[in-house]
Amino acid sequence: MNAETRGGRHLRTLAGIAILGAVVVLVGLTYGGASATTERVFVLFAINLVAAIGLQTFMGTTGVVSFGHIAFMGIGAYAAALLTTPSVLKKSSIPDAPGFLRDADLSFLPATVLAVLFTCFVGCLVGFAIVRLSGTSATISTYALLVIVGIAIINLPDVTRGNQTFYGIPKETTVGMAILFAVAAIAVARVFQDSRVGLLLRASREDQLSAAGSGVPVRRYRLYAWVLSIAIVAAGGSLYAHYVTAISPASFSLQLTFVVVTMVIIGGRGTSGAFVGALLVTAINEIMRQFNGQISIGSVETEVGSLTPLILGTIVIAIMVRRPGGLLGDREIDDVLAPLGRRLRLRAGKTEQPTAEKG
């Protein structure tokens, strides 16, 4: 590959990040700041987005379905919450916790960084095992991780309050923070996806044997993707914890896993796919919330909460039937917009600048 096309590739990466980032910033500043309701919807979208992009960083590049990432979202959430919750409060809520946790009074961002590092460390330990597996075996093992982490959180009551709610987390997640986290997640994920490692991983996703035969160290690269995706998801967990201010082991369940996996699957296999998926799922959830309690089926009054999986499920199946690769497939937002831009430039060239370059 010569320097020129490589430069073009970098430009494409930048363009993709800029477009998605600009959308997040614009929507955040206009819609997110409009009212309390829109702020909540935007922040939830940003949390979903960070989680989906994190999961996509592993699933999209390796092709392995993971049911385990929400566990790391939980670890990140608990770790960050432990560091930011006021020590005065922790003296009564978790009196038996180790001193350095009980007396910690960190602010949001340093706590998030430490929580992400800790979660990466845990993720790295189990990652050595996970990346050795492929296909269904890997999926089962990630599900096992979800269960194991859930049980671990419940059985460490000195630190996590076990099954009880961990409360008193300061509310730090503002629209600005949500924008910051979302844009950072988009940038990190896209740069990794377009990097040499990301490209070789995607090659191994298509054909693991051929890639390995061509000298791609599949397991090592998968470990990179695994740890990076866990870092993003953990940051999303911290963002979530500092928005809802009270978390419990049930917050990071298979239900949430399904919702996030759905975003990733219906969107497509790239960063933009995760973006579209998070947008769609957040919108559907919100629309269902608006209808809350107003729908009856036949004579049975029903909470619409129970209709959400029905609608989400129908959409997932419809998309899988029509577009098995997700709405965007392997394309990114810049791939979608590029032909449009070319056409526009072409038209502009014909009318105003006859000598302009084509394409």
Add this chain to the structure above:
Amino acid sequence: MDLSQFAQQTINALSLGSIYALVAIGLGVVFSIARMVNFAHGELLTIAGYTLYGLFGRVPWPVAIAGAIAAASAAAVVMERGVFRRVKSADPVALLIVSFALSLMIQAVLLIMMGGTAKSIDYPSWVQASFTLGGVNVAWRDVATCVVTFAVLIALVRFLKQSVVGLALRASAEDRDVARLLGVDPRKVIVAAFAISGALAGLAGIMWFSNSGTVTPSSGFEPLMKGFIAAVLGGLGSLGGAVVAGLGLGILEILLRNVLPDGMLGLSDGLVFVAIIVVLLIRPEGLFGKVGREV
């Protein structure tokens, strides 16, 4: 633990393991033909449970049991014809996700139709009854579970080995394209696989719900997960593997429940899952799976 307690727990473990094995075989039958893991298999157990809830007490119990098996089998065929067949992608991940979505949808529908509270199933009284044999208290349901599972296994093996449909199923599992060339209609084979899988799920559901005696919209999840794990541990599509892994999982679960001190009981499920990861690391294709087949 004295000997009689040990014998009792062994029976418990075998009975629990039999149910896991039945679920695992049901998943395996569909997997070997359609190359998909059907996550909505658990809901087939739930459907059987609700059918029993509706039928027990109104019709003689053998009719109710036959009805539950028929309902689960019919539901499986409807799933295949209504949904899975329409997914054009051969990507196992796409089908896995679709079945996952279907599972949640069925749960939502059941929640709307039947409500979220547990419905108690009115099993005939002999199911809960027990007898004493040499100081060991044995529940009839455990005996029935083990015996029926064993009988069904033999019947299934004979069916696969000796009937024409069984031959077509085995041929398609071996090589779908060649089977097709030899005149096996792949669509009919898939429907047959789902029908069998559904019947096995119905049977497993009847036995599963006899333990708690109640059914809720989400109660198919736990047996599905355990059966799924048994299927993967045994090697997806391997009949013997599913049985060995299912029984093994049942024994491990009961063993941990008895061996762990009271304070660590909450950890027993965690330890089961750690064991699963370890087994998969040593044999990623499962205990009896074919080496080199990546799914």
